[in-house]
Amino acid sequence: MVDPIFSLRGVRKSFGGRLALAVDELDLAAGTVTAVEGPNGAGKTTLLHILALLSPPDQGRLIYRGRPLPRAAGELTALRREITLVAQQAYLFESSVAANVAYGLRLRGMDRRARRERVAEALERVGLSGFGPRKARKLSGGEMQRVALARALVLRPRVLLLDEPFANLDPESSEVFGRVVQGLPAQGCTVVLVSHARGQARRLASRVVALEGGRVVSA
Amino acid sequence: MDFFLGGLARGLRLLAGLDPEVYGIGWLSLRVSLSAVVLAALAAVPLGLLIGQRRFPGKRLVVVVFNTLLALPTVVVGLVVYGLLSARGPLGSLEMLYTPAAMVLAQAVLAFPLITALVIAAVTTLDNRVGPTALTLGATRGQAAWTVLKEARFAVLAALAAGFGRVITEVGAAIMVGGNIRHFTRTFTTAIALETSKGDFAQGMALGVFLLVVALAVNLAAHQLQVRWR
Numbered sequence: 371m372v373d374p375i376f377s378l379r380g381v382r383k384s385f386g387g388r389l390a391l392a393v394d395e396l397d398l399a400a401g402t403v404t405a406v407e408g409p410n411g412a413g414k415t416t417l418l419h420i421l422a423l424l425s426p427p428d429q430g431r432l433i434y435r436g437r438p439l440p441r442a443a444g445e446l447t448a449l450r451r452e453i454t455l456v457a458q459q460a461y462l463f464e465s466s467v468a469a470n471v472a473y474g475l476r477l478r479g480m481d482r483r484a485r486r487e488r489v490a491e492a493l494e495r496v497g498l499s500g501f502g503p504r505k506a507r508k509l510s511g512g513e514m515q516r517v518a519l520a521r522a523l524v525l526r527p528r529v530l531l532l533d534e535p536f537a538n539l540d541p542e543s544s545e546v547f548g549r550v551v552q553g554l555p556a557q558g559c560t561v562v563l564v565s566h567a568r569g570q571a572r573r574l575a576s577r578v579v580a581l582e583g584g585r586v587v588s589a
Numbered sequence: 590m591d592f593f594l595g596g597l598a599r600g601l602r603l604l605a606g607l608d609p610e611v612y613g614i615g616w617l618s619l620r621v622s623l624s625a626v627v628l629a630a631l632a633a634v635p636l637g638l639l640i641g642q643r644r645f646p647g648k649r650l651v652v653v654v655f656n657t658l659l660a661l662p663t664v665v666v667g668l669v670v671y672g673l674l675s676a677r678g679p680l681g682s683l684e685m686l687y688t689p690a691a692m693v694l695a696q697a698v699l700a701f702p703l704i705t706a707l708v709i710a711a712v713t714t715l716d717n718r719v720g721p722t723a724l725t726l727g728a729t730r731g732q733a734a735w736t737v738l739k740e741a742r743f744a745v746l747a748a749l750a751a752g753f754g755r756v757i758t759e760v761g762a763a764i765m766v767g768g769n770i771r772h773f774t775r776t777f778t779t780a781i782a783l784e785t786s787k788g789d790f791a792q793g794m795a796l797g798v799f800l801l802v803v804a805l806a807v808n809l810a811a812h813q814l815q816v817r818w819r
Contacts, residue, residue: 459715525726
């Protein structure tokens with residue numbers, strides 16, 4: 371296997387006493403597309419949140435790029451800036467499309483001119499050129515998901531995590547997601563996408579991990 | 590009815606005539622109440638954000654306490670602040686009693702629980718995806734908290750407007766710690782109380798009308814901000 375970007379060892383996560391995820395061993399290769407499949411409640415979103423460094427495991431270790439996660443908040447934020455999650459029905463901020471896409475770049479202190487160029491480039495990539503001044507939350511569901519994708523892509527992340535990227539998408543948006551995901555490994559980006567149904571996600575992935583009841587049943 | 594209408598008419602004439610004393614009272618009221626809201630907000634907004642976002646044991650109790658403090662009588666606040674600032678009180682050496690600064694302090698104490706409770710409600714009812722979205726796009730904890738506040742900006746502004754409404758209309762605390770001194774600590778409400786007790790109903794009405802105009806102007810400004818933010 372190519373060097374793993376993520377290694378999970380003995381990871382356990384519970385919510386209100388219910389075990390949501392129990393992964394004894396799982397390695398995810400860098401620069402590949404991995405599809406995580408499983409029925410509702412299989413622990414897919416929990417796994418994505420752990421990989422996104424948004425929710426630490428209760429037990430076990432998550433190793434990212436060969437190193438265990440740091441405890442210091444500053445170091446954790448620095449790592450989190452390499453990994454971006456696009457949620458199912460992503461939240462868009464109450465502002466314009468351009469401001470939404472520029473959000474992460476502003477946090478990183480990028481100047482306005484460079485930001486504008488990167489935002490335009492990202493919007494073009496998702497087929498939303500010219501959408502910059504529009505109110506983000508007035509768009510259609512598929513367009514909103516594409517804005518969320520652009521907002522993640524603009525950061526040029528090392529890891530892109532997608533939660534149910536093809537659920538409830540119109541054909542055009544679905545095609546955009548598929549095309550973008552396909553091109554990412556060549557740019558050195560690792561993609562992990564989660565899906566409850568076997569479909570487009572599986573076709574794009576070089577590996578499929580199946581989860582059931584929080585456990586890996588095939589990988 | 591003539592009594593009311595006569596008072597109202599004289600009130601409007603006083604306003605139109607740019608009576609310096611009336612405008613002095615208006616300016617002081619505005620200054621004191623806006624300063625009190627700013628002072629209260631400096632503590633209440635971060636605290637409301639913290640309480641609203643964090644999960645901790647006893648959170649419900651804290652929220653109930655803040656909701657209870659909404660019913661805090663203004664005279665009780667006046668009494669406590671008076672006790673603190675009086676010559677024999679712990680802050681007596683500051684010689685703040687019967688100054689506009691004392692009124693700002695008392696009104697800030699009044700506005701604080703109201704703004705805190707409303708910010709808690711604003712943050713609690715906000716979409717819970719805001720914080721994780723900010724974090725996954727690279728925000729630090731502080732930047733994520735600021736984003737939450739920005740997303741809740743309409744409700745937070747409404748909380749500040751409610752705080753302003755609470756303090757500009759109160760009379761108990763202002764009269765106790767301000768003393769209703771002419772040209773120095775006389776505000777709309779303390780002047781209305783005085784004029785009514787003197788039997789000068791028209792002057793009281795004039796001030797009442799002016800108070801409403803000022804409150805309207807402040808709320809219109811807040812509304813304009815909300816419109817611009819949309």
